[in-house]
Amino acid sequence: MTEPRSVVDDLTRGLTIIGLIGGVLLSTELLFDIHKWIEQPQRHGMEGWHPTGLKLFVLLCFTATIGALVLAARRVVTRSLAPLHDSVGQIERAIDAPRCFRLDLAGLPVEVAGYGTAINRLIDHLERVATRREAFAAEVAHELKNPMAVLLLELDSIGSEETSRLKLDVRRMSRLIDQLLVMAQLEAHVTAPIKSTVIDLAELAAELAHTMVPGAMDDGRQIALKLAGHDLFRGRRELVWAAMRNMVENALRVTPPRGVVTLTVGPGARFGVADGGPGLSKPELVRMSKPFAQARHPSACGAGLGLAIIDEVARLHGGSLDCDPARKEIILNLSPVQHGDEPADQYVNVG
Amino acid sequence: MRVLIVDDNQRLAKLVEKGIGARGFRCDMAGNLADADLALASLHYDAVILDLALPDGDGIAWLRSRRPRPDFPPVLIVTGRPSLEDRVAGLDAGADDYLVKPVDTAEIAARLRALLRRPGPRSHPVLVVGGLVYDVAARSLHHDAVEVPLTQKEAELLELLMRRAGTVVRKSVITDALYRLDEEVTPNAIEALVSRLRQKIGSPGGSSPLNTVRGMGYILRDSAT
Numbered sequence: 001m002t003e004p005r006s007v008v009d010d011l012t013r014g015l016t017i018i019g020l021i022g023g024v025l026l027s028t029e030l031l032f033d034i035h036k037w038i039e040q041p042q043r044h045g046m047e048g049w050h051p052t053g054l055k056l057f058v059l060l061c062f063t064a065t066i067g068a069l070v071l072a073a074r075r076v077v078t079r080s081l082a083p084l085h086d087s088v089g090q091i092e093r094a095i096d097a098p099r100c101f102r103l104d105l106a107g108l109p110v111e112v113a114g115y116g117t118a119i120n121r122l123i124d125h126l127e128r129v130a131t132r133r134e135a136f137a138a139e140v141a142h143e144l145k146n147p148m149a150v151l152l153l154e155l156d157s158i159g160s161e162e163t164s165r166l167k168l169d170v171r172r173m174s175r176l177i178d179q180l181l182v183m184a185q186l187e188a189h190v191t192a193p194i195k196s197t198v199i200d201l202a203e204l205a206a207e208l209a210h211t212m213v214p215g216a217m218d219d220g221r222q223i224a225l226k227l228a229g230h231d232l233f234r235g236r237r238e239l240v241w242a243a244m245r246n247m248v249e250n251a252l253r254v255t256p257p258r259g260v261v262t263l264t265v266g267p268g269a270r271f272g273v274a275d276g277g278p279g280l281s282k283p284e285l286v287r288m289s290k291p292f293a294q295a296r297h298p299s300a301c302g303a304g305l306g307l308a309i310i311d312e313v314a315r316l317h318g319g320s321l322d323c324d325p326a327r328k329e330i331i332l333n334l335s336p337v338q339h340g341d342e343p344a345d346q347y348v349n350v351g
Numbered sequence: 352m353r354v355l356i357v358d359d360n361q362r363l364a365k366l367v368e369k370g371i372g373a374r375g376f377r378c379d380m381a382g383n384l385a386d387a388d389l390a391l392a393s394l395h396y397d398a399v400i401l402d403l404a405l406p407d408g409d410g411i412a413w414l415r416s417r418r419p420r421p422d423f424p425p426v427l428i429v430t431g432r433p434s435l436e437d438r439v440a441g442l443d444a445g446a447d448d449y450l451v452k453p454v455d456t457a458e459i460a461a462r463l464r465a466l467l468r469r470p471g472p473r474s475h476p477v478l479v480v481g482g483l484v485y486d487v488a489a490r491s492l493h494h495d496a497v498e499v500p501l502t503q504k505e506a507e508l509l510e511l512l513m514r515r516a517g518t519v520v521r522k523s524v525i526t527d528a529l530y531r532l533d534e535e536v537t538p539n540a541i542e543a544l545v546s547r548l549r550q551k552i553g554s555p556g557g558s559s560p561l562n563t564v565r566g567m568g569y570i571l572r573d574s575a576t
Contacts, residue, residue: 138432142404145431146360149452153366156455167455174453178433206567207435213519213564217572225566241435260565 007080007109014076022069029061083107087116130188137184141177148174175249179305182242183291186312194236201230201334202265204237208244209263212252220257223248230266233334235317240334243313244271246306247330251275264329269319274329285323285330353377353395354463357387357410358402358429367400367429370456376463383407391417396424398466400459401446403430403437411437411444418445425466429454461517461573468514478513480573481560483552485513494552504529505548512561512571521568545569 049057087103094101102123103116152170155163185194205225213223233240251261254277264272280288289311310332311321319334354376358364361382368378379394381387383406387399403410410428417423425447430437433451441449447466450458468478478485482495490506492499501509507529512520522541529544530536545561553559560572 141433142431145452146363149431149454150360150363150366152453152455153363153370156370156457157366170453181433209564209567210519213567213570214517214572217562217570222562223564225564227566238435262565 005109010080134188141181222260224262226264228266233269243310247273269334272331279325279328352397355396356400357381374460399426415444480516516571516573
C-alpha cells in the first residue's frame, strides 16, 4: 500500500515548484535589462521596433508568465483535492449499491482520512441499529405469536360458531404481524442491505402454491399455476417470497367460494396473480399501495400492509407493481438477470 | 399413536395435547431439548412436534444432529417463525413438515396423520384418508366399508396420493413413481388414470376427495378432521 497523501504537502510542494519556476523566469527577464531595450533597441538587435510595441511585448511576456503560473497553481490545488471529489462520487454511487458500503480510505489524503474513518464508523453504527431493529421486530413477532397460538387453541377447545369468527380474527392479527416483520426487513435493508441471490420465480411460485393449496381448498377456492417462459431473477428471495405470498393471500381473500386464483410466472421476470374478485383499477392500486390505506374496495378490507409490501419489494428490485383490471390481475414486474451471471444457489424442493 | 410435544410454553403444549388427544393421539411433553432426548431414549414415539426456540438450544441444530438415526420418528415443526429461510432450513435439517403458529389442532392432527402415512420403517400397513381405507399389502381399497376393485396402476396411484394426502403431488412425481424409465407416458395417460380413480372413490352425487391443481398436479384431500 502507498503512503497516504497529504493535501498540505502536495500544495506546498506544487506551489514551491511554481514559485521557483516563476522566480527564475522573472529574474531572467529582468537580467535582459528591459529598460535598455526600450531606450536603445538598435544596440540589442531590436532595431525597427516601435517603442510602444516594445513596451507591449514586455507587458505580454510578464502577463504570459504570471498567467502560466496561476494556471499551474490551480492545477496543483485541483490535483491535491481530487481524492475528496472521488470519495463524494463513491458515497453518491453507494446510495443504491446492493452491497454493504464502506468508504475506501486507501486513496484519501491524511487530512481527510479521519473524516473518512468517522463516516465508515457512522455506517457501521447505522447497520448495527438496522440489524438490531430487525432482530427486535423478529423477537416481538415471536413473542406475540405464542400468546396468539395459545388463544387460537383455547378457542379451538371451546369450539362454537362464535369461536370460528374469533379464530379468523386471530389469524388476521397473525398475518399483520408477519407483514410488520417483512416491513421491518424492508426498512433494515435500506441501511444494511440484504445479500441478493439468483432465484427461480417458477420454483418460488410452485413452492408457494404447494403451501397454500390445501388451505385454499378447505375454504373452497382453487389455485392454478401457469408457466409462460420465465427468466432467472436476481433478488432477495425472502422479500420476493413475502411479496408473492401477500399477492396470493390478497387474491384468495377477494375470490368468492368455488373461484380460481391463477398464478402466472413469466414471460421474463414477471409474476401475475389473477383473482375472482371485482378487479382493481390503476388509481386504486396506487392509493392502496400506501401502508394501511383505507379504500372502499373489498381488497382493502384486511389487506393491511400487503400491497405496500409488494410495491416496496418491486421498487427495491428495480421493478414495479402493476395491474390489469380487465384480467383482474395484479402483476409484480422484476428485473431479469443475465444467465450465467452467478450460479443459482441451492434451493430445496419440497415436492 | 404416541406423539412427543417439544415446546417450552407449557400452556401451549397442554392445549395441543388436549386438542390432538381428542383426535386419538397419546401425547408426552418435553419443555427442552434435554428432556426430549431423554423421552426419545426411553420410549417409542410415532412422531415429534417440535418448536424451534427452546431454552437449551435451537431446534433446527438439534434435529440435524438427531435425524440421521434410523429409528428417529418423523418430525413436524410448529413454530412462530414464518420466513421462507426458516422453513427451508427446517426441512433441510430433516423435518417432515413445517407449520407456522398460530395453528389449530385440526391442522396439526391432519399433518400428523399425513406424516404417519409416509413410507418408512414404521410405515402403516393400512392407510386411512376420510372414508377411504387402503390395505397396502393386500392392495385392497374399502370406501365407506364397501370394497372397490382397482387395477394395478390405480392402486399404485391411490397409495401415492394417500401417503401424501393433504399436499399437492406433482404430475412428474406420479409419472416417475408409476412408470418405468423406458415406458412411453403421454400426459393424457395420467389424466385418464386419475379420472378413472376419481370416479371410483367419489361419493355418489357428492364431490370427490381427489382434486386437480391446474399446472401442478393432484391432491387427495383429507377432510376427516
